[in-house]
Amino acid sequence: MAIKRLFVANRGEIALRIVRAAQALNIETVVAVSDADRDSAAGRLADRSIVLGPPAAAKSYLDPRLIVHAAKESGCDGLHPGYGFLSERAILPRLCSDHGIAFVGPEPDVIDALGDKLKARAMAQAAGVPLVPGSECVATAADARREGDRIGYPVLLKAAAGGGGRGMVIAHNGDEAEAGFHRASAEAVAAFGDGTLFMERFVPEARHVEVQLMGDGKGRVLHFGERDCSVQRRYQKLIEEAPCAAMPDHLRAQLHQSAVDLAASVNYRNAGTAEFLFDVQRQEFYFIEVNARIQVEHPVSEMISGFDLVQEQIRIAGGAGLSVVQQDVKLSGHAIECRINAEDTKRDFLPSPGRITRWEPPEGEGIRLDSHMSAGTMIPPFYDSMVGKLIVHGKDRADAISRMADAIDGFAIEGVPTTLDLHRAIITHPDFVENHIHTRWLEQVLLPDYGKKAA
Amino acid sequence: MVEPGFPDALKLLLEEFSRSELCELHVRRGDFELYLSTDVARGRPQAAPRGVSAASVAAPLGHPAEAQGSAIEPVPAAVPDRTAADLPAEAIIITAPNLGTFYRAPKPGAANYVEVGGRIAEGDELCLIEVMKLFTALRAGVSGTIHAVLVEDGAMVDGGQPLFAVVAD
Numbered sequence: 097m098a099i100k101r102l103f104v105a106n107r108g109e110i111a112l113r114i115v116r117a118a119q120a121l122n123i124e125t126v127v128a129v130s131d132a133d134r135d136s137a138a139g140r141l142a143d144r145s146i147v148l149g150p151p152a153a154a155k156s157y158l159d160p161r162l163i164v165h166a167a168k169e170s171g172c173d174g175l176h177p178g179y180g181f182l183s184e185r186a187i188l189p190r191l192c193s194d195h196g197i198a199f200v201g202p203e204p205d206v207i208d209a210l211g212d213k214l215k216a217r218a219m220a221q222a223a224g225v226p227l228v229p230g231s232e233c234v235a236t237a238a239d240a241r242r243e244g245d246r247i248g249y250p251v252l253l254k255a256a257a258g259g260g261g262r263g264m265v266i267a268h269n270g271d272e273a274e275a276g277f278h279r280a281s282a283e284a285v286a287a288f289g290d291g292t293l294f295m296e297r298f299v300p301e302a303r304h305v306e307v308q309l310m311g312d313g314k315g316r317v318l319h320f321g322e323r324d325c326s327v328q329r330r331y332q333k334l335i336e337e338a339p340c341a342a343m344p345d346h347l348r349a350q351l352h353q354s355a356v357d358l359a360a361s362v363n364y365r366n367a368g369t370a371e372f373l374f375d376v377q378r379q380e381f382y383f384i385e386v387n388a389r390i391q392v393e394h395p396v397s398e399m400i401s402g403f404d405l406v407q408e409q410i411r412i413a414g415g416a417g418l419s420v421v422q423q424d425v426k427l428s429g430h431a432i433e434c435r436i437n438a439e440d441t442k443r444d445f446l447p448s449p450g451r452i453t454r455w456e457p458p459e460g461e462g463i464r465l466d467s468h469m470s471a472g473t474m475i476p477p478f479y480d481s482m483v484g485k486l487i488v489h490g491k492d493r494a495d496a497i498s499r500m501a502d503a504i505d506g507f508a509i510e511g512v513p514t515t516l517d518l519h520r521a522i523i524t525h526p527d528f529v530e531n532h533i534h535t536r537w538l539e540q541v542l543l544p545d546y547g548k549k550a551a
Numbered sequence: 552m553v554e555p556g557f558p559d560a561l562k563l564l565l566e567e568f569s570r571s572e573l574c575e576l577h578v579r580r581g582d583f584e585l586y587l588s589t590d591v592a593r594g595r596p597q598a599a600p601r602g603v604s605a606a607s608v609a610a611p612l613g614h615p616a617e618a619q620g621s622a623i624e625p626v627p628a629a630v631p632d633r634t635a636a637d638l639p640a641e642a643i644i645i646t647a648p649n650l651g652t653f654y655r656a657p658k659p660g661a662a663n664y665v666e667v668g669g670r671i672a673e674g675d676e677l678c679l680i681e682v683m684k685l686f687t688a689l690r691a692g693v694s695g696t697i698h699a700v701l702v703e704d705g706a707m708v709d710g711g712q713p714l715f716a717v718v719a720d
Contacts, residue, residue, distance in 0.1 A: 131711050147709035149649030151567075156649075156710070161683040166650050169707040191683070449563075477563060 098414040099123055099174030099198055103167035104138065105188070106178025107157060109468045109484060110390075111138035114176045117406035126170045128163060130156035132476040137468040146170060151478045157181045164191040174413055176200040176406075180480070183389040184211060200413040201366050202388045203313070209362065210386045220383040223361040225354045228373065228382040230296030237274040243295050244273035250300065253277060255284035256292040263287055266298055301534035303374040304328065305340045305381065307355035308397040310408055312417045313365030319352045320397045320405065321427045326535050327522060329445070334515070334538065335522060336393035336433045338400045341493045342376060342531050351381055358386070367394070367409050376534070392435065392485070395466055399431035399489040430496040431489045434504070434519040436467075437481045438512045442547060449477035450512045458506030462489040462499055475512060483514060493531070497523055521546060561585075638716050642698055645715040647708040648689065651680035655704045663704075665697050665715070677715060680708070695719040 101124040104114045115125045115138050127142040132151035139145030146166050148156040156162070160182055167175050175197050177183040186204035193199065201207070209215045221227060231243040233256060244251045244267055253276050255263030263284035265276035273295075281291040308320040324340035325333045343351070355370035369391050371384040394405050408419060439445045455471045467484030469475075475483065488503055490496030504520045525542055527533055568576050568587050576587040647653070655663040655678050664676050671677065676688045699716040702708055 146650060146707075147711055149710035159649075161685065162650055165652075165682045166707070169652065 101172045103172035103175040105163045105175055106181055107133050109466045110178040112468045113466055114406060115142050121407055121410060126172055128166055132478055160188045160191055164195055167197055168195045174198040179389050179392055198413045200409050203365060206362050207388045210388050216385055220358055223358040225358050225383045228296045231294050234293045234295055237277040240273045240277035241270040244270055247297050250298040251295050252298040253280040253293050253295050255288055256294050257288035257290040299373055299375045303376060304535050305374045306369045306371040307352055309355055309359045309368045311359050311364035313363055315360050315363050317356045317359040317364055318418055318422050319356050320401045320425055322351055323393055323396055326533050327538050328535050329538050334435055336396050338396040338431050366412050367405055393433055395487045396431040396433045400427045400429055401425055429489055429491050430493045432496045432500050433485050433487045435482055436484050436486060437515045438475050438483050439481050439515055440513040441515060441518050447481040448512045449475045453511035454508055456508040458503040463503050639718055641718060642716045643693055643719055644713045645717060647680060647710060647712045647714055649710045651682045653702050653706050653708045654679040667697050667700060669697050693717060693719050
């Protein structure tokens with residue numbers, strides 16, 4: 097049954113994005129806010145806003161019982177979790193289902209299975225999706241050499257009981273694999289009391305690519321192309337693009353098919369993203385994980401497909417099937433998104449909450465801004481520091497880069513430090529322009545020099 | 552030197568302190584020093600006394616505590632004849648710690664915990680706040696007389712919504 101009143105269990109730009117999508121579908125909206133977000137843009141635009149509790153997320157946005165109680169008591173028949181917070185916690189769809197509220201997302205059991213890395217890997221393997229080549233347990237130095245020779249160097253030796261980088265050694269040849277075995281095993285014994293190791297191929301310069309998926313929950317899954325999110329700092333994405341211009345077409349087709357096969361194998365429902373590592377030297381991709389939610393960077397896929405993914409999410413949760421078939425999804429041009437954070441790049445990206453005193457975004461053809469900010473908005477210190485996503489669409493990558501440079505130049509933000517200048521430095525850097533980047537490029541190449549030229 | 556954003560940071564700190572269970576906070580940074588205390592006996596004036604209970608003593612009525620823009624159905628909030636003007640200046644407003652359904656009695660048919668004009672002592676139960684069948688009693692953080700009950704029985708209240716006006720002893 098189509099949703100009539102949607103509860104928005106999130107904040108910031110995505111709450112506003114969801115309210116707008118619902119309004120376009122003539123659906124009423126109720127936005128849950130914490131005490132710190134009483135005056136939020138999403139709450140003002142919605143038909144109603146409800147204060148959940150104190151600013152601390154654990155007592156507001158992260159309390160599933162509080163949220164479902166509010167949804168039920170405000171007469172909502174659908175709930176959108178956005179991203180982050182409770183979006184991938186199975187308890188939220190379970191509570192929704194107990195109270196007759198349609199959850200805008202996958203089945204709780206699917207969320208649980210995909211959230212478990214080992215289960216997700218097994219599901220990917222069963223669906224024929226490529227995984228990083230690796231070994232079973234390795235018991236001796238001789239085994240390590242033999243497995244290393246088979247997998248191909250460089251390889252990573254990892255503690256089976258491990259985590260947090262301890263008991264991890266990179267080996268570039270057979271001798272290093274033998275020596276590395278002794279070292280990693282000793283470290284693993286010291287750290288975890290268990291010297292068992294396993295090995296996997298190490299990709300020194302990988303790109304992060306991911307496929308946008310949408311499933312009907314009955315085995316039919318569409319893809320909306322891939323995104324390249326290789327500009328990262330400490331595993332946080334700063335810039336996302338669609339498509340991945342570095343990937344040849346035949347590989348791209350295999351990537352899409354792998355992602356669709358995996359999602360179809362679990363009758364995936366609603367929006368999701370399959371993430372992969374792309375080894376450019378070897379021209380291979382390996383499965384990482386599935387994110388069972390709408391993602392921050394979904395707008396770049398919308399820009400190249402002309403498709404509103406959040407509206408489609410709401411329709412599917414209301415019981416409608418997919419509104420199109422794969423042949424209808426036509427991808428064109430190139431889109432880039434910059435995540436603008438209120439962070440001080442001169443102070444190790446220190447989050448800098450405070451009041452925005454000037455907010456004049458750029459306008460023009462092919463420019464989109466997803467943001468909940470305006471002049472006078474207070475950025476509270478309790479949540480993430482993202483103030484907006486600047487998105488451009490051009491006829492090709494070079495055109496999109498040029499548009500983004502102009503859009504950044506035309507963007508005036510005052511009151512708090514932001515990462516806008518860093519984004520300018522990235523997208524005008526020769527490595528980015530020539531598309532010779534990888535997931536550690538920002539930290540290894542650009543950031544060490546950043547700020548020195550200006551000084 | 553006053554840093555940019557300093558007044559906002561101070562405001563946030565004050566808000567956080569007043570919401571927290573902390574009794575004292577002492578901040579020193581450079582030549583700036585700030586001391587906050589909820590202890591009236593220390594001679595530093597405080598807007599309202601505080602207890603250790605869940606009842607938070609918050610802003611006077613008229614502060615924008617109600618949810619905004621309730622086009623769907625009005626939030627059952629302040630009783631119409633009880634406006635800020637009716638309340639004595641010394642009235643203390645007890646607010647909901649979080650969202651939930653407000654119940655004046657321990658169970659249907661039972662007597663209300665408190666009535667207007669009734670006396671309360673610090674620690675007394677005032678009402679129940681229900682979240683998904685979990686009932687939490689709200690206790691008074693102050694002794695005094697109930698001057699007004701600001702919400703209808705059975706209504707959903709927002710976090711921070713005023714529930715009772717109390718004239719303290």
